[in-house]
Amino acid sequence: MQDADLRAGAENLLVTCGGLRAGDHLLILREDPANGYYDAAIAGAVMESARALGIDAKCEVLAFDPMGAALPPALVARMKAADRVLFLSRSGDQIRFSKDMQGIRPIMSYALDAGMLASGFGRANYQGFVALKDAVNALMAAAQHIRVTCPLGTDFSGPGAAYPKSGAADVSVTRFPMSVFAPVPAQGFSGVVMQDGFLVGTGSKFYDPYGCGLREPLAVHFRGSVLERFEGHERDVHCARMHYAKVGKQFGLDAMTMHSWHAGIHPGCAYGMAAAENFERWSGAAFGNPRLMHFHTCGHYAPGEISLNVLDPTIEMDGAAVWKDGVFDPHLVPGGTEVLAQFPCIKAVFDAPAQAVGQGPGGRLAS
CATH class of the missing domain: 3.40.50.2300 (Response regulator)
Structure with a gap:
């Protein structure tokens, strides 16, 4: 350094x-x-x-x-x-x-x-990433069809992002670095999210246990704002049900809810420790890398109280894979090429993206 x-x-x-x-x-x-x-x-x-x-x-x-x-x-x-x-x-x-x-x-x-x-x-220039985030938001909102997959079997789809009429739903606090696009509301989307390794909190409240380990990938089926069911190893399904019920009861929430989702846009974001070494720190630091996308669940608000996390997503908008196996291509975003040309420091992180995002043994998310 x-x-x-x-x-x-x-x-x-x-x-x-x-x-x-x-x-x-x-x-x-x-x-x-x-x-x-x-x-x-x-x-x-x-x-x-x-x-x-x-x-x-x-x-x-x-x-x-x-x-x-x-x-x-x-x-x-x-x-x-x-x-x-x-x-x-x-x-x-x-x-x-x-x-x-x-x-x-x-x-x-x-x-x-x-x-x-x-x-x-x-x-990497903050304002340049704000411009890139705004461009991604516009592309999400204009899309007719969005499909998300991952190597473990995640597969869900829906229409363009139904952001509020006042604009993309964002936060009241300036975030530095700017590393995610605005959360896409779950309405209109349905399918399955394959959660590997663990369920974990969102940074809203820090309860105990903050993480819930999984033996095998867990299939989380949802339709719109409703988490319909879990499928997978019998013990994992039981633990997921109990974990959601416990957190929902603790905070008076409708636990089985899917609020929204988004992915990282900043390939300079790196997290060298295994997520399981410190779930709290990982959940607040690694999410900005394009190799990760996460979902706000357990609560009808962002960020909810339990996040689902997918490694190496592919996000297709009207057939164009803007994210492909965790690689975000800004050239497929209108205005993205211009951002890279204007800010060499941003181009540099896209040319050499960080690969460490808290993976455990075997390169997967693990508890």
Whole structure:
């Protein structure tokens, strides 16, 4: 890791994403590194770069609440007084769909450590990926037919993305790096998702157990917003039913629901540890790679409380495989070629995509 790369990643976060200038006030809310989620070095790198840019940056530790309780009023007042608020904390993920952020300009960092910030994931131009995300959203919405498959047998299809009339359903928190398109509502889609390895939470609430291991690939059949049934190893089917029932009861949810799905668009996103070593960290960091797509289930809202995750999807829109076995081809997205031409740093991550996304032995997702 080069110091210059780390500075470039921090400036991409602060300036290109955050729009901060000299004299602006930045409040950084960081999670205690002892939690094992964010490392200590990323906050120091951002603070150092902010000060070098003349930004008035202050940092405080925010106690992490696994259930995502409301933030203290005094803290909310400090957040409103800042030009931008940067979450180096899972708390930012928990409020990402909240309407309570009115008057606050939060940024949630999915770069969890200094290495991720200094990599192509952190350095590739933020605005360029926003343009690419918007182009994918438009393509999804305009499609007449979308079909999704994977090597293990995932196969579902439906019409174009039925985004709300106000636009693609997105979050109230700026996400850095921009690494997914807007969640596609499940309405109109039906088929089967083959879930390998485990069921896992979504980053909304951190309950115990957060992950539910599977012996074999589990077939999850759905139609629209309803999860109809599980098929597979008898023990896996039993565990899936019990896990959904437990989480649904814990949070008062209609458990057997499918809300929406989306895939990664940022091939610079890498996750070198096996997912099973830390399900919480994996579920909040690896999803931006095009090799992964995930589904928001267990709750009639995004992100729900249980996610399904598919490795190496193929996503065909009107017959064109825009994702092919986990490889996203931006040239098949109107405007995508222009984005790569305008931003060589984005072209570089597409030319050498990260392959590590938390696979276990044998290259598959495993518990």
